Amino acid sequence: MKKLVTLSLILFTLGCQKTDMDIDYSLPTPEGLVHWDILKVEGEHSVSLNDTLFLDVYCPRTTSCDYISQLLPNEHGNRILIKAFGNSRKNSPCLMFAFPQVLPYEFVPKNRGHFSLDFIKKDHTIIRFDVNVY
Numbered sequence: 485m486k487k488l489v490t491l492s493l494i495l496f497t498l499g500c501q502k503t504d505m506d507i508d509y510s511l512p513t514p515e516g517l518v519h520w521d522i523l524k525v526e527g528e529h530s531v532s533l534n535d536t537l538f539l540d541v542y543c544p545r546t547t548s549c550d551y552i553s554q555l556l557p558n559e560h561g562n563r564i565l566i567k568a569f570g571n572s573r574k575n576s577p578c579l580m581f582a583f584p585q586v587l588p589y590e591f592v593p594k595n596r597g598h599f600s601l602d603f604i605k606k607d608h609t610i611i612r613f614d615v616n617v618y
Contacts, residue, residue, distance in 0.1 A: 513569065519569060519606055520568040520569055521605055522541060522542065522568050522604075523542040523544055525542070527540060529614060530615065530617070531591070532617070537590070539589040539591065540586050540587075543568050543570065543585045543587060545585055547578040547579060548581075548582045549573040549574075550582060551570050551571065552569070552570035553571075555567070556569060562599045563602060564602065565602050566602065566604065567603075567604045568587065589601075591615065593615070595617070598616055599614070600612055600613075601614075601615060
């Protein structure tokens with residue numbers, strides 16, 4: 485009987501845990517903007533509690549009229565989903581090449597532990613940036 489109760493508890497616990505497929509990756513798209521791609525993320529991988537961790541998020545641009553204006557987070561405990569949003573200026577003179585735009589992302593942890601900052605690319609793949617908070 486003990487084995488049956490233990491097995492039932494284990495199956496119930498495993499059934500209640502969220503998997504990557506259960507997490508809603510959709511964030512509301514700000515008006516007039518589109519989900520933009522992300523090339524890479526750079527910065528430190530550790531921070532003290534209540535300090536600010538500054539990351540550089542690189543977004544591609546095809547012309548000088550492309551601009552990325554927002555990095556929006558969606559928190560799921562110690563996992564934070566982040567999308568970049570931007571657009572292209574219309575009716576403006578543009579250079580037909582441009583360097584990637586670098587956006588600052590600030591992470592201020594509220595508790596200690598391991599955090600996964602998941603930057604969601606346009607094709608819905610993820611650039612995972614792990615941070616340890618001590």
